[in-house]
Amino acid sequence: MRFISQTSSDGVTEQFFTLDEVPGVLWSPEGARGPRPLILLGHGGGQHKTAPAAVSHARRYAAEGFAVVAIDAPNHGDRPQDEEFGRIAAAMRAGMHSYLADQAVADWQAVLTAVQRLDQVGVGPVGYCGMSMGCGLGIPLIAAEPRIRAAVLGLLGAHGLAEDAARVTVPVQFLVQWDDQMVPRDQSLALFDALASADKTLHANPGRHGDVPPFEVDSSLRFFVRHLS
């Protein structure tokens, strides 16, 4: 067990450690000596040992005299992802999306028709913007729906989508998070590759699945202005 850092605040000491390849953190009352009850704190799927809710939970327990320890679950947080896990997760997500896709495509088509009847919308050019599951349901929609003329997509891999992606020919801006804990990088690149669009741009940024930088919203806006206005 190798301790990496130690800080104290509000009467609680926080120590980061690794045990072999497992990264963890131990909270205890500041200046604590001698045995005390210990709480093992397990985080949720896609989360990690120092997700904000876990930390506040842990500090609360430690302030009451407990020792609390949290570790990153396998394939989570600071631990490496094994390829097999990435494949299993991608296959599961693809199964979920494909179960929802027919209904989602029909919903969007009906809503598009209804919204275009409104005076303040009308029959102008249409774009689609969706990440992650929004990309997984968007690709079958764009493949089926000639009214959509440009799309911002991303944060998803090719699993289960290659056939529909090959029918997408409109301009696409495609976002990749370089350290995405949910989508293996090669799967993201494969989905970008599978899009048949001649006009497609990949934007990759460092960070995890939820960490798309705010400036990408501006970039999407400029993309839609360019293609729809």
Added chain:
Amino acid sequence: MRFISQTSSDGVTEQFFTLDEVPGVLWSPEGARGPRPLILLGHGGGQHKTAPAAVSHARRYAAEGFAVVAIDAPNHGDRPQDEEFGRIAAAMRAGMHSYLADQAVADWQAVLTAVQRLDQVGVGPVGYCGMSMGCGLGIPLIAAEPRIRAAVLGLLGAHGLAEDAARVTVPVQFLVQWDDQMVPRDQSLALFDALASADKTLHANPGRHGDVPPFEVDSSLRFFVRHLS
């Protein structure tokens, strides 16, 4: 298409509507008349049409002159969950957890042994606290690990866990979110039922998967004080 509400702020009008059973929201520039380009905005898995990131995104586009429409994907947001979707999602989660469980149990056992060698922890009583995936990995751990003497669990269904749950005999406090969009209610109740513990308490609160009320942290703390101190 039936409009339910309309509000305007910062130059953007927001209109909630339903089209048949599909709930949606339309953003447009305040006072807009005549045709304009339209963006369809698809949300991510487990999210909904008015997730904060989606709303700020949509308002940004509308402020630039676009119309933007978002709808709840099937089985998401304000739409009902069909049982088949619940079953598919539960089976997928169970597959993921079971892939991780052996490694997670071994990690926790090694960390527990190492942490109990520290002076400020020692060989005192041990509790486990984990929701959602933290529950899915915690149940096999508690079933395998006699040092754990009490547990706070929940936000997960019985799928794939019944056998290990039947080997959990320590006191358990079990949390259910009554309107959990990820875990069907009957699956949650079935997991509580499957725990072999004679001393077990179910706490159910209204709200979605992420909405466990803060007072449950106090309740967990009292539970651990009662069983470990």
